[in-house]
Amino acid sequence: MHSHRRNRTRLRLRKIIYLAGSILLGSSISLSAQTDDNAITPELTRLGKQLYTANCAICHGPDGMGDGVLANEFVPRPRNFTIGNFKFNSSEIGEPPTRADLIKTIERGIEGSSGRSMPAFTDFTSSEKIALAEIIRQFAEFDAYGAPFDIPRKPRRTDRRKGRALYTSLGCVACHGETGQGDGELASGLEDENSEPIQPANFVSGKLKGGSNATDIWLRIYGGVNGTPMPSFGQNVSASDIWQLAFYIESIAKN
Amino acid sequence: MLLNRRQTVLGGVSALASFSLGSHAYAQATAYQEIDRIPNASTVKGRLSYNGPEIEVREYQVSKDHAICGTGTRAPTALRVSDEGYLGDCVVEIRGVSAGKPWQDVFSNGKIYQIDCSFQPYVQILRHSAFVEVINYDELFHNIHAYEMFNGVRRQMFNFAQPKAGDVDRIDLKFRRGNTLMIDCNAHNWMEAYVYTSVTPYFAVTSLDGNFEIPEIPSGNYELIVWHPVLGRKSANISVAPNDELNLTFAIS
Numbered sequence: 001m002h003s004h005r006r007n008r009t010r011l012r013l014r015k016i017i018y019l020a021g022s023i024l025l026g027s028s029i030s031l032s033a034q035t036d037d038n039a040i041t042p043e044l045t046r047l048g049k050q051l052y053t054a055n056c057a058i059c060h061g062p063d064g065m066g067d068g069v070l071a072n073e074f075v076p077r078p079r080n081f082t083i084g085n086f087k088f089n090s091s092e093i094g095e096p097p098t099r100a101d102l103i104k105t106i107e108r109g110i111e112g113s114s115g116r117s118m119p120a121f122t123d124f125t126s127s128e129k130i131a132l133a134e135i136i137r138q139f140a141e142f143d144a145y146g147a148p149f150d151i152p153r154k155p156r157r158t159d160r161r162k163g164r165a166l167y168t169s170l171g172c173v174a175c176h177g178e179t180g181q182g183d184g185e186l187a188s189g190l191e192d193e194n195s196e197p198i199q200p201a202n203f204v205s206g207k208l209k210g211g212s213n214a215t216d217i218w219l220r221i222y223g224g225v226n227g228t229p230m231p232s233f234g235q236n237v238s239a240s241d242i243w244q245l246a247f248y249i250e251s252i253a254k255n
Numbered sequence: 256m257l258l259n260r261r262q263t264v265l266g267g268v269s270a271l272a273s274f275s276l277g278s279h280a281y282a283q284a285t286a287y288q289e290i291d292r293i294p295n296a297s298t299v300k301g302r303l304s305y306n307g308p309e310i311e312v313r314e315y316q317v318s319k320d321h322a323i324c325g326t327g328t329r330a331p332t333a334l335r336v337s338d339e340g341y342l343g344d345c346v347v348e349i350r351g352v353s354a355g356k357p358w359q360d361v362f363s364n365g366k367i368y369q370i371d372c373s374f375q376p377y378v379q380i381l382r383h384s385a386f387v388e389v390i391n392y393d394e395l396f397h398n399i400h401a402y403e404m405f406n407g408v409r410r411q412m413f414n415f416a417q418p419k420a421g422d423v424d425r426i427d428l429k430f431r432r433g434n435t436l437m438i439d440c441n442a443h444n445w446m447e448a449y450v451y452t453s454v455t456p457y458f459a460v461t462s463l464d465g466n467f468e469i470p471e472i473p474s475g476n477y478e479l480i481v482w483h484p485v486l487g488r489k490s491a492n493i494s495v496a497p498n499d500e501l502n503l504t505f506a507i508s
Contacts, residue, residue, distance in 0.1 A: 083410045084431055094413065094429070141431075170418045171396030174319075174442060185318060190441060193402060193411045224414050229441035231398035231416040235424045 040134055048131035055121065056132070064139030074117045076192055076228075081139035085193065085226040088210040091146025093223050093232050099145045102133040104211075112209040113182060113202035151218060152239035163248025166241055170233065175200040180252045186229075193227040200230070203252040212253045217246040287455045288354040293473050295497035299349060300468035303461050303481070305342040307508030310334055310485065315444045317372075320395045324372035329445040332377045333485050341465025342507070344378040344483060346451045348458040349469055349493065351477040356470075358382055358456045365450060366390065367438065369397045369417065374438055374448035378484060380460055383434060383452040386427045391417035398441055401426075405433035412436060428452065435482070449484045474499070481507060 053062065059078040061067040066080030079086070086097040088105060106129055109120035124132070137145065167173065167180075175190070177183040182202035192198040201208060210216050210225070221242050224232030233242060314328040335343040365387035368375040372393060381387070389399050398416045402409040410433075413426055428436065434453065440446040451458070457477075459467040472495050479493040486507060495501065 083408070085411055093415075171398075171416065171442065174396070186442060189444065193409055195409070224416075226414075227411045229398070229400065229414070231400065231414045231441070233416045233418075235415050236417055236419075236422045 044127075044131050044134055045138070047128065048133075048135035051124070051128055051132055052135045059118070064136070075114075076117070076196065076198055077194060078118070080194075081136050082141070083193070083227075084140045084142070086140075087225045087227065088216075088220075089146065089223055089226070090148050090151075090219050091223075092149050093234055095146035096137075096140070096142040096144070097146055098148050099130070099133045099137075100148065101146075102136055103129045106132055108211070110209050111207050113205035113207050114199065149219075149223075151215065152243075154214070155240050155243050158247045159244050160248060160251065162241075163244040163246075163251075166237075166245050167248055170237065170245070172245075175229070176203065180204050180249065190229045192229075198228050203249050204255070206253045206255075208253060212250065214243070214246045214250045217249050217253075218242055221245055287352070289357040290354050291357070293355060293471050295474060296471045297474060297495045297497065297499040297501065298468065298470045299347075299472060299479075299493070299495065299501045299503065300466070301347075301501075301503030301505070302465045303342045303345050303347075303467070304340045304465055304504075304506045305334065305336045305486075305508065306340070306506040307486070320372065320393075320443070323393050323395055324443060329372070329443075331445050331447040332373075334483075335377075335463060337464055339464075340506075341461075341463075342483070343461050343463040343465065345461040345465075345467070345486075345507075346378065346380055346458060346480070346482040347461065347467045347469065348451075348453055348480040348482070349472060349477045349495075350453075350455070350457075350480055352455050352457050352473060352475070355473050356456055362456060364388065367399070367448060367450075369393055369399065369440070369446075372443045372446060374399075374440070374446050376448065378449045378451065378460055380458050381428070381450055381452050382456070383430065383454045384428070385452065386425055387450065389417065389424050389426065391420055391422045394420040396442055397446075399438060400441055401436050401438045403430050403433045404435045404437050405431075409437065437484075447484075451482060483507070 057068055059068040059070050059074070060081065061071065064081035066078045068078060071078050086101065089095070089097040089101050091098050091101070105118070106121050106124065109116060110118040173184055174186045175184045177187065180203035182200040184200065187200050190198050190200065206212065208216065210220050220230070222232065222234035224230050310333060312330040312333045314330045316328055317324050317326055337343070362380070362382040363385045365379055365381045365385055367387055367389045369390065370392040391397055396416065396418050398414060400414040401412045403412050410431065412429070415424060417424065430452070434451065436450040438448045438450070457469055457472060459469050461467045474495050474497040476492065476494050479491045480488060482488045489507060
């Protein structure tokens, strides 16, 4: 049942990526007059809306509510931007994402251990990406983007034993499993904020939705994954311990 | 209160007919003004009982952390009805007062305790702009996962780990659209608690014997809200005369 659904999703996806590519060729609106990147001009909003409708609405819905025609094909569902929660943030806990965070998602798409759900949009110009981010900000009703968080420096020494010990003592095992395959004892009953089932990441797959380098992993552990059971550890675990955990998970993902 | 027991309840007295179910947007009232003296103030008090059907509560197997969480099964608190049918954990709010008694500090600083694998208290009322302190008493991993509830949609407000006993964290409540916070713990499914907030200090939570009292109300016409985590929200119009003491005894289902 489940795998059937996934297969169908992949098939559909190939078509969408193709579609997105062909739309992009036609949408080469010139933004050369745009001097200040941060200026939210009516042209920028208009461009963003156009690009959004052509490329994103099919999954995220015409009004950003996560109810596009393909939405039901995906677990987790395409983000409902109007709720205002984002998973892959580099801002402080509780703050909106930075503009760079949204743009990173647009460029890389989203691919986790159970496959790719959001295509990578690699052909947009930087103005087009800014315009798209602006549309998402408007849907989410943030007054401003979050500010990038000043990540404490990486420790020079990697202590794998310490990383492994923290992975057990901090309760990661209960969800992500003894070997990091996303099969801990709590794994099967978890739900996201839409009350839909969600699987803990399988690190062994090597595919992390928010990026697989130690800095990306550090941010996920520090701030949690909004809207899912993955809690933030930044309040009660030191930055250097989070680095050792991040190195440990990075090493599992690389093997 | 035995937590490890299936909680079922029996019906009670009479229903308050004028109550209607409502699920309105939480309209942020125009700024509330605190005044020192309220001329001809009145009190609304009363007693709530439950007259609905028995409610079955889903039970969860305690699969780990037995030393602290116990053994067998546990269920969310759900409905707490006394032997006589009185209903605890009901928020009663009088909405629409524009100028009235000052806020007391306790409503600005909420506390949520994680103890014996439960959240305490089950239902609390706070000022809309309050902060909460979350305190872990259990020597085990808890994550406290909180959602803002609004028109049937839930939005995560925060979710953080408290890996050990003694962890204390302060969270400023930042509601986007709602006024009620639902809290659960992904490591222990039965754990559940609620924070109801208001922009005026005219509210109370019924005690386990169903009693509530809201003093120092200026006279006027207001909306009376009754909210319970399982039974939802009901509202009615209420008219408070000068120097009055209204006694409302009613049952909800």
